[in-house]
Amino acid sequence: MQILIIHQNFPGQYKHLAPALVEQGHQVFSLTPKVEKRTVWKGVQLLPYKISRASSKEIHPWLADLETKVIRADACYRQALAWKEKGLNPDVILAHHGWGEPMFLKDVWPDAKMGIYCELYHLDSGESVNFDPEFETKDLRSNALRLRLRNLNNTLHFEAADAGISPTEFQASTFPEPFRSDISVIHDGIDTELVKPNPDAVLKISDDLSLTRDDEVITFINRNLEPYRGYHAFMRALPKLLKARPNAQVVLLGGDEVSYGSKPPAGKTWKQIYIDEVRDQISDEDWARVHYLGRVPYDTFLAMMQVSRLHIYLTYPFVLSWSLLEAMSAEAAILASDTAPVLEAIRDDETGMLTDFFDGDALVEKANALLEDPDKRARLGKAAREFVLKTYDLKTHCLPTQLEWVAKLTAK
Structure with a gap:
């Protein structure tokens, strides 16, 4: 069977699935702009493809x-x-449609x-759009219109797709019926080994x-250090955290660009702003205990998780x-924001501890309590790994x- 995989930054979420399909004996292809020649x-x-024009000004x-x-x-x-x-004639197309590439592929292969x-489906509810008052959208009415247009990419793919897959219940829940029932x-x-x-x-x-x-x-980790992942909330708690923990070394990982949300003012980065x-x-003495690593190779990230005494996720x-989930798999003790997607993995005082996203004092208080309690950290870390082994291995x-999902898709 021929299988075509589409991802703007292949392999992306198909890192493990694509080679596994090859091992099953399928012919697996990927159209990607990341290569210049067939490899x-x-x-x-x-298989390469080129983007030949830029957006309109x-x-x-x-x-x-x-x-x-x-x-x-x-x-x-x-x-x-x-x-x-x-001669390419796929029986199945697997696609991350977030960047639009597969929009017209059923016009090429209607039987696939x-x-x-x-x-994610972009919601205009107050909880999603105005979760953070600091970055509140002032004109909710026009924002709803903007998001409706942004969701056209989702809608166009729903019309062509036969089924969907989503990594978490929260993410799946953002999609409307009738397509939600097909997700x-x-x-x-997580590679727990x-x-x-x-x-x-x-x-x-x-x-x-x-x-x-020892x-x-x-x-603290973001792909890029930015408000969507709570960088500003963490930084505002940092002065009190450093004072409360005079021997702590604080290690931050993440780039200076923007993955989600609004861009910083021109010429600035969210990292430097906060x-x-x-x-x-x-103090200079305390600041010497704060270490920005930027973006690092995976083995450095892994070592970071393995030495972490407390991992903070917002x-x-x-x-x-x-x-x-990787921090949990490494048995790190977790202190995380009490926000919807987190609740699928972190159960308060079972697989980690939860704290209010906006309450910096509570974050410092709970972090300090965990760092003073090695038995609790060990209990939470072991439970976190067990949960990942059971649910996300x-x-x-x-x-x-x-x-199995691909096999069922083939049989539709």
């Missing part, structure tokens, strides 16, 4: 997002026609079954400083980060369930 990755044939701002997706969809469609002439990765909740999976406790782990900060399990290490906001509240009601649960 092979873990048995998957990578004068387009209505509500349509700008859709236009970028149509541009990608058009480029992918035209290259798909060319590959069809060369399409399963789409349903990451299976199956997480991408790789991400596990390591009492001998070492995290190198610099030539002069390496951290181990150090009091507090960790450093500037709190820096005069922190997020808006949004997509749940892999890093939270890649090899025993998630990947087999994903393969």
Whole structure:
């Protein structure tokens, strides 16, 4: 059977599923702009396509997002026609449609079954749009219109897709009926054999400083340091946290760009904005215990999780980060925001501790209490890993369930 996989940054969420389909004996292909010529990755044939035009400068701002997706969809469609002439005729198309590429692929292969990765449907409810008063949308009426247009990409794919897959119940719940009933909740999976406790782990900060399990290490991770993932809330609690924990080393991981939400003022980064906001509240001696690592190789990230004495995770009601589940798999004690997506993984005082996203004093108080209680941290860390093993383990649960989902999609 021929299977075509579409992801703007392949392999993305198909990192494990694509090679597993190859191992089952299927011919697996991916159309991607990330390669310039046909190549092979873990048995998957990578087929290039090029985006030949840029977005319009004068387009209505509500349509700008859709236009970028149509541009990608058009480029992918035209290259798909060319590959069809060369013999590509997939039985199944698996696609993350968030960037628009698969929008017209059923026009190329109308008999193919399409399963789409349903990451998020953009809601205009107060809980989602105005969760954070600091970044409140003033004109809710026009915001609802803007989001309706932004969801056109979802709607157009619903019309073409035969089924959907979503990694969490929260993310699936954002999608409307009737398509919600066609979405299976199956997480991408955590490789618990790789991400596990390591009492001998070492995290190198610099030539002069390496951290181990013997150090009091507090960790915080964003793909990019920004408000959507609670960076501002963490930074505002940091002065009191450093004073409460005079021996702690605070390690932050994340880039300077924007993954979600609004962009910072021109010429600035969210990272530096909130450093500037709190820096005069922190002594030079305490600031020397704060370490920004930027973006790091995976083995450095893994060591960071394995030496973490307390991992703090904050997020808006949004997509749940892999890093939270990986921290749990490494048996880190977790202090996380009491927000909807987090509640699927963190049960208060069972698999971690919960705190109000906006209450910096409560965050410091709960962090301090956990750092003073090694028995509780050990209990929470072990329970967290057990929960990940039972619910999110890649090899025993998630990947087999994903393969079953593809088989059912084929049989539709």
